[in-house]
Amino acid sequence: MTALPRGFSALTANIGIKDASTDVVIIACEQPAAAAGVFTRSRFAGASVEISRAHIANSRAQAMIVISKNANVATGNQGFANAMEIATGVADAVGCDTGDVLVASTGVIGRQYPMDNVRAFLDGLHAPLAGATLEQCATAIMTTDTHAKLATAMVGAVTVAGIAKGVGMIEPDMATLIAVFMTDAALHPDDLDSVFRRVMATTFNAVSIDTDTSTSDTAVIIASGSAGPVAADEFEAALSGVALTLTKMVARDGEGATKLLSVTVTGARNSSQAKRVAKSIVNSPLVKTAVHGADPNWGRVAMAIGKCSDDTDIDPANVSIAFGDQRVFPDQLDLAGLDKLSRYMQHDDVTITCNLGIGDGAFTVYGCDLSDQYIRINADYTT
Amino acid sequence: MTALPRGFSALTANIGIKDASTDVVIIACEQPAAAAGVFTRSRFAGASVEISRAHIANSRAQAMIVISKNANVATGNQGFANAMEIATGVADAVGCDTGDVLVASTGVIGRQYPMDNVRAFLDGLHAPLAGATLEQCATAIMTTDTHAKLATAMVGAVTVAGIAKGVGMIEPDMATLIAVFMTDAALHPDDLDSVFRRVMATTFNAVSIDTDTSTSDTAVIIASGSAGPVAADEFEAALSGVALTLTKMVARDGEGATKLLSVTVTGARNSSQAKRVAKSIVNSPLVKTAVHGADPNWGRVAMAIGKCSDDTDIDPANVSIAFGDQRVFPDQLDLAGLDKLSRYMQHDDVTITCNLGIGDGAFTVYGCDLSDQYIRINADYTT
Numbered sequence: 001m002t003a004l005p006r007g008f009s010a011l012t013a014n015i016g017i018k019d020a021s022t023d024v025v026i027i028a029c030e031q032p033a034a035a036a037g038v039f040t041r042s043r044f045a046g047a048s049v050e051i052s053r054a055h056i057a058n059s060r061a062q063a064m065i066v067i068s069k070n071a072n073v074a075t076g077n078q079g080f081a082n083a084m085e086i087a088t089g090v091a092d093a094v095g096c097d098t099g100d101v102l103v104a105s106t107g108v109i110g111r112q113y114p115m116d117n118v119r120a121f122l123d124g125l126h127a128p129l130a131g132a133t134l135e136q137c138a139t140a141i142m143t144t145d146t147h148a149k150l151a152t153a154m155v156g157a158v159t160v161a162g163i164a165k166g167v168g169m170i171e172p173d174m175a176t177l178i179a180v181f182m183t184d185a186a187l188h189p190d191d192l193d194s195v196f197r198r199v200m201a202t203t204f205n206a207v208s209i210d211t212d213t214s215t216s217d218t219a220v221i222i223a224s225g226s227a228g229p230v231a232a233d234e235f236e237a238a239l240s241g242v243a244l245t246l247t248k249m250v251a252r253d254g255e256g257a258t259k260l261l262s263v264t265v266t267g268a269r270n271s272s273q274a275k276r277v278a279k280s281i282v283n284s285p286l287v288k289t290a291v292h293g294a295d296p297n298w299g300r301v302a303m304a305i306g307k308c309s310d311d312t313d314i315d316p317a318n319v320s321i322a323f324g325d326q327r328v329f330p331d332q333l334d335l336a337g338l339d340k341l342s343r344y345m346q347h348d349d350v351t352i353t354c355n356l357g358i359g360d361g362a363f364t365v366y367g368c369d370l371s372d373q374y375i376r377i378n379a380d381y382t383t
Numbered sequence: 384m385t386a387l388p389r390g391f392s393a394l395t396a397n398i399g400i401k402d403a404s405t406d407v408v409i410i411a412c413e414q415p416a417a418a419a420g421v422f423t424r425s426r427f428a429g430a431s432v433e434i435s436r437a438h439i440a441n442s443r444a445q446a447m448i449v450i451s452k453n454a455n456v457a458t459g460n461q462g463f464a465n466a467m468e469i470a471t472g473v474a475d476a477v478g479c480d481t482g483d484v485l486v487a488s489t490g491v492i493g494r495q496y497p498m499d500n501v502r503a504f505l506d507g508l509h510a511p512l513a514g515a516t517l518e519q520c521a522t523a524i525m526t527t528d529t530h531a532k533l534a535t536a537m538v539g540a541v542t543v544a545g546i547a548k549g550v551g552m553i554e555p556d557m558a559t560l561i562a563v564f565m566t567d568a569a570l571h572p573d574d575l576d577s578v579f580r581r582v583m584a585t586t587f588n589a590v591s592i593d594t595d596t597s598t599s600d601t602a603v604i605i606a607s608g609s610a611g612p613v614a615a616d617e618f619e620a621a622l623s624g625v626a627l628t629l630t631k632m633v634a635r636d637g638e639g640a641t642k643l644l645s646v647t648v649t650g651a652r653n654s655s656q657a658k659r660v661a662k663s664i665v666n667s668p669l670v671k672t673a674v675h676g677a678d679p680n681w682g683r684v685a686m687a688i689g690k691c692s693d694d695t696d697i698d699p700a701n702v703s704i705a706f707g708d709q710r711v712f713p714d715q716l717d718l719a720g721l722d723k724l725s726r727y728m729q730h731d732d733v734t735i736t737c738n739l740g741i742g743d744g745a746f747t748v749y750g751c752d753l754s755d756q757y758i759r760i761n762a763d764y765t766t
């Protein structure tokens with residue numbers, strides 16, 4: 001069991017959102033804390049995202065509530081009013097401003113919360129919160145996740161802790177699924193914000209399970225300051241490690257996934273071209289199914305590069321493709337080579353590397369294979 | 384059995400590209416004919432596409448060879464030389480210029496043709512070609528298609544006939560899978576070209592099975608002129624009907640598909656925004672799996688609209704969503720409504736309509752559901 005960083009307390013509960021499993025977590029600081037967040041760019045962003053985006057604009061937060069199994073999205077004015085009532089209830093219990101409460105929510109779209117249950121829970125809520133562990137917090141935010149996702153790192157006396165959820169409807173776009181990072185480091189809010197955005201760009205913003213950008217993506221970090229100051233570069237390295245660990249956990253636990261698929265594109269014009277091509281590969285259903293079946297059909301990677309048709313500086317004559325450390329293009333694999341490739345693709349971790357031969361831009365993205373289990377999970381979700 | 388339009392003859396054969404099924408078709412006109420074509424924009428376009436694109440640039444063609452079960456893509460200079468040798472062989476047999484021969488090829492990527500077999504076939508080839516029917520032509524170009532796809536229409540004395548193949552790796556981008564249209568109409572090449580591009584834009588360029596743009600997409604029309612002139616608007620309507628019929632056949636026969644999914648977006652800023660949003664819906668794995676399972680999870684359509692995050696004029700307050708004739712958003716469906724929706728989604732044809740409430744742009748795209756059969760087909764393709 002892992003304690004939260006200093007200055008944080010948390011409580012988890014079941015309030016009957018969908019069934020009898022834990023479906024709410026509240027995390028609170030002893031006092032207003034530096035905070036940063038990135039959110040979905042979806043045009044159908046939920047009420048929780050709208051409220052959190054507004055409340056974190058001053059780089060300050062003291063508490064956060066995460067409700068799982070109902071996204072409170074496409075629920076209109078009633079859904080917004082319900083989310084505000086929840087933020088106010090948390091603020092009253094914790095003893096802070098409503099404007100210092102963040103709200104996040106994932107689950108089914110288009111349903112109102114069961115507000116009778118929610119109100120009964122808020123009425124009984126009071127500070128100090130019970131001492132929930134990081135494992136309990138990570139468990140409370142799960143929907144169809146198969147296991148809780150948490151990671152921690154130390155920088156001197158400072159702890160960085162993160163939890164995340166997310167298995168489907170995942171291709172974050174300048175944002176992420178739901179990830180909450182806590183640290184007892186003391187950081188200026190502006191520094192915290194810039195470090196956080198840089199780290200998210202190469203971790204949670206570099207993952208795609210199924211190309212479907214969630215309406216509820218939320219990643220926040222709250223710094224209580226209880227452990228004092230820290231060197232910014234060391235803190236960034238620690239946060240990056242925690243975020244990358246969680247990112248890989250999310251990718252590997254993609255709905256129905258059996259493998260972690262990492263795709264690195266090098267030799268690109270710049271990093272955004274590298275990311276675009278890498279995303280095209282990691283998102284290709286034909287690449288994903290080939291990886292699932294350990295089918296040495298490397299030509300599908302060529303196809304996925306080729307469909308970036310606006311990138312007219314990509315010339316097959318300059319491109320090379322490798323799986324693990326085995327180059328497959330332009331080398332012409334013989335049957336022994338194809339057999340070796342198939343054996344590599346049976347691993348739990350499959351890495352594809354492409355060099356475009358244009359410049360020195362590079363980017364790595366994370367995804368997973370596509371299995372019939374993904375279909376079964378998603379063909380019968382609400383019913 | 385359907386005869387080819389006047390002025391055309393065809394031959395089909397097995398030349399052992401992969402197995403004992405028919406894998407080649409040659410279609411020839413009695414003399415050089417007006418022709419138009421659109422091709423994949425893939426950066427990894429195959430040798431066949433490169434050659435056809437060059438040969439059709441003068442709006443003239445006399446013969447076409449389609450080889451299935453090997454795409455001849457990512458095969459380097461050897462692959463290009465092989466394709467040119469095939470074009471020359473066909474030209475010699477038909478008695479036309481090599482520059483009037485079109486080549487198309489689909490199947491596995493990254494393998495050379497078995498040229499010994501190909502040469503033996505070309506050596507025995509001579510005009511006139513045997514009288515293959517339209518059904519035989521359509522069958523010869525199949526790979527994992529479950530049935531042959533052909534359609535015809537008449538305009539006065541003029542016949543328009545089309546054949547198509549394609550089940551996976553299908554999201555044509557300014558181009559299409561493989562579709563061949565034959566007509567005995569006499570049309571000026573410029574008119575043929577503009578009519579053909581307009582028709583392709585709303586038919587084959589409006590279909591997506593799996594977001595994966597093929598390296599081999601080729602759609603051509605050849606007009607023998609044998610039936611004389613025709614009114615351009617009537618011809619366009621007939622061609623559009625044939626192309627739309629084939630497009631729906633392709634969508635409905637998508638790998639593993641059990642349903643045709645049509646998505647119409649109206650009320651958009653313009654037709655390109657309508658197409659972008661419609662594609663986002665028809666390509667969403669979560670929408671496709673919900674349609675497969677008849678799960679009334681309409682919120683996923685809201686998600687798919689929302690992820691068009693650069694379309695900042697989309698406001699959920701102005702959006703409405705319907706399945707068939709049942710509006711699901713912003714209406715809040717009760718249990719009876721959800722049950723009705725689920726029953727509708729069990730049909731073989733599912734139509735989703737979204738009004739963005741912005742302008743009067745509209746577009747319809749065609750796709751299919753995503754089933755575990757798609758995974759099984761594609762996890763074990765080459766081996």
